[in-house]
Amino acid sequence: MFSVFNRIFLDQDVLKSECDAVSLNTLETALKNLQEIVESRRVSEYVRNQKISEYLKQLQADGIDPSELIPGLGSSSQGAVKSRRPKRPAKYQYTLPSGEVKTWTGQGRTPLPIQEHMAKGGSMDDFLIR
Numbered sequence: 278m279f280s281v282f283n284r285i286f287l288d289q290d291v292l293k294s295e296c297d298a299v300s301l302n303t304l305e306t307a308l309k310n311l312q313e314i315v316e317s318r319r320v321s322e323y324v325r326n327q328k329i330s331e332y333l334k335q336l337q338a339d340g341i342d343p344s345e346l347i348p349g350l351g352s353s354s355q356g357a358v359k360s361r362r363p364k365r366p367a368k369y370q371y372t373l374p375s376g377e378v379k380t381w382t383g384q385g386r387t388p389l390p391i392q393e394h395m396a397k398g399g400s401m402d403d404f405l406i407r
Contacts, residue, residue, distance in 0.1 A: 369404040380406070 285291055296304055336343055367380030371390045381388050381404075387395075391404055 367406060369401065370406050371404050 285295055299307075333343060336346075365382040365384060368383045369381045369391065370378060371381065371388055371394075372378050373390060379388065381391070391401070394403065395401065
């Protein structure tokens with residue numbers, strides 16, 4: 278639904294084209310509904326921001342740094358930081374027509390020089406790094 282909204286409401290040419298087929302009364306009703314939705318959203322966000330501000334003041338009054346609440350998010354060094362998966366080691370090595378030597382892990386698209394070699398009846402084993 279979000280993409281339909283973007284396609285119609287955020288592209289002025291598409292919006293004008295769609296509105297040309299609708300009566301003025303219908304457009305005015307749609308405008309009123311949209312204004313009510315926007316105003317409701319503004320009020321909700323204002324209330325939410327006020328609550329966040331109050332919570333932050335309470336935390337600071339109690340001497341609590343907000344970053345301490347969720348380990349790993351703040352500047353505190355205590356949090357568990359999720360480590361990245363190590364990079365896969367290269368399994369294959371091939372040479373480009375320019376003479377540049379490249380490696381490939383075997384994941385993703387097969388490099389063109391390897392594809393061409395295999396099309397001629399070659400084997401992937403010809404490119405294995407030993």
